[in-house]
Amino acid sequence: MSQFAFLQGEWAAVFESAARAETAVHADPRTACFYARRALELAVGWAYKHDASLKLPYQDNLSALIHDPSFREAAGEAVFSKTRVINTLGNRAVHGHRAIPLDDAMVALRELFHVTYWLARTYGRAARPPPGLAFDASALPKAAPVRGQTAEQLQQLEAGLRERDDKLAALLADKSTLDEELKRLRAEVAAAKQAAAAQPDTHDYSEAETCDYFIDLLLKESGWPLDQPRDREFEVSGMPNNQGKGFVDYVLWGDDGKPLALVEAKRTRRDARVGQQQAKLYADCLERQFGQRPLIFYSNGYEHWLWDDRRYPPRAVQGFYKKAELELAIRRRSTRKPLAAGAISPAIVERYYQTRGIRRIAEAFERDHDRKALVVMATGAGKTRTVIALCDLLMRCNWVKRVLFLADRVALVQGEAAAHRHLGGHARHWNRHSRGREPGLLQAGALEDQVLADARPWHAAVFGPVRAGQGQGVLRRLRLLPELGVLQPEHPRHRRCAG
DSSP states (O other): OTTTGGGGOHHHHHHHHHHHHHHHHHTOOHHHHHHHHHHHHHHHHHHHOOOOOOOOOOOHHHHHHHHSSSHHHHHHHHHHHHHHHHHHHHHHHHOOOOOOOOOOOOHHHHHHHHHHHHHHHHHOOOOOOOOOOOOOGGGSOOOOOOOOOOOHHHHHHHHHHHHHHOOOOHHOOGGGOOHHHHHHHHHHHHHHHHHHHHOOOOOOHHHHHHHHHHHHHHHTTTTOOSSSSGGGGEEEEOOSSSEOOOOEEEEOOTTTTTTEEEEEEOTTTOOGGGGHHHHHHHHHHHHHHHHHOOOOEESSSEEEEETTTSSSEEESSSSSOOOHHHHHHHHHHHHHHOOOOOOOOOTTTTTTTHHHHHHHHHHHHSSSSOEEEEEHHHHHSOOOHHHHHHHHHHTTTTTTEEEEEESSSSSHHHHTTTGGGGGGGGEOOOOOOOOOOOOOOOEEEEGGOOSSSSSSSSSSSEEEEEEOOOOOOHHHHHHSSSSSEEEEOOOTTOOOOOO
């Protein structure tokens, strides 16, 4: 009997995909991850269709749906984290070509079990699964391994299935057109949801397991295989405790055998920042032992913080650095040149206030260890040239390598070409219509494109000129926040600042 049998009565389509994933775990882990994500898509789509409190985001793909604040609030952090794991594993199965290990398929099924339990408990109208219901990995069908489907075959299957799916955006675009049947179902679901909320949810969602696995998953996505004993629970000496020892949760090593970074993991119910001081002590021990101070990450599986305590205070990030990025950060400790001693190019800016502004921003970055700056300049004052000269200074002093320059209109991006030419061959422009673009050290684009020029992390971001309220939304879409940021807001007296 399937462990997802509690879905069969009210969610037959979700049950069908979950059961297929269950059957394929041992025989074809890639297909199991695909069907686990498929079941999640159907479950989340059902929730958006029938729960009026969920607000459809800007897109109706799975990633946008599960990250929408209304869904996160309804599901809670534990369930939300599990949806991210399933989505990530499903994407790897469909779009990646590396083998999918059995353990990953097991995790996808386990997390799907908890997500669908939440679905049935929250929205079930006929009966709800008992709180003690638990996932049993040993009860999964032990089918012999077969030649699994390839990523290309799963992509074709995915395309075919999506053609048959209801389009949420079209269905919910005009709520006045909802048919009477759907209105009735929504009323029933709302009543069931209210009744479920009146009772405490005592189900064990195994948050600790999700936390540990999700940190592993993010590290592996960043290119850290974690296949050596020294990668986890690395013993260090010199800790201020009775034994004088400690164990670092994760150490990320360079090719020279020195630590590039450490990761301190905390339980999901605790603030990730609880591990900050302990992580610092581990960094002290590693520095004494290897002669190189690592960067510090600490995470609870939901929130991730990066701390280069020699340069900046801790900051929240979206994930972990790759090896090349960590090596560059370590190398910059000795190769960065003082900004105060760097020359500002007179070929880019000539006006005294532009030079003063650049020097003040450089002072904030270098002396005050700030990571953000705000430039307010009137129309015609030369905002674009000012920030281009700043980017030039940061590049020549080895503070940044890649800069993302964003404006809120395509016309402004195209109009900045003259200023960008001072960076020689380093500048590139892109928008949604660009074809065959090559990645440059400075790329310019429009906020409306909602797409990044390439997937690499940016060391600095320049926004401007932009209207109030823009900029941060695009920063959140970056894989990692850039190291430095400059925002040029539109002047309140001028609706258009072409600089």
